[in-house]
Amino acid sequence: MGAEEAVAVCSEERLAEAYWEPLSRRSEALLRAAGLSICARSRVEALLREATQAEPRHIAVLIANYRYTFYAGKLAEARDWALACLSAVAEKAGFPKRWTLVCPPDRAERSREDPLFRLYLFALKAYGYLEIRLGERETGIAALRKLEELDPEGLLRGRDLRRIVERGQSEEED
Secondary structure, eight states, X not given: OOHHHHHHHHHHHHHHHHHSOOOOHHHHHHHHHHHHTTXXXXXXXXXXXXXXXXXXXXXXXXXXXXXXXHHTTOHHHHHHHHHHHHHHHHHXXXXXXXXXXXXXXXXHHHHHHOHHHHHHHXXXXXXXXXXXXXXXXXHHHHHHHHHHXXXXXXXXXXXXXXXXXXXXXXXXXX
């Protein structure tokens, strides 16, 4: 694990502790074992399934499932996990259930300072990207436009991703 990944794990653990109940020792052990078993797909899937049964709405479990399915190339499942992350964060943050109804924060600093809001933005970007990869361009682009609205400073580079997708689409039409 590189330094950047270690920082991300520490940040996620603090985020989970701050907004969710502590992850049970059993679920934590299952997620760690899944991370160490990455080459054995059936074992990873069994471990993640068990952690999900134990704590289905815990953000650490949701993110672990998202990451596994994304990197395993199971994009439709990854999209479902990205939506589950959006839903869980929206519930904790008091956002509307539908991502299309979420409004930008009152102050630009909130997007930099509020870890729940940033996590929501990351999940929205993942969702939009996956919709596009799965052939749902309109929905994906709409999600990226919502990301731009919620992140006007472009910290997550949603505009760049949307422009690449739109440019690619126009090139296909030529």
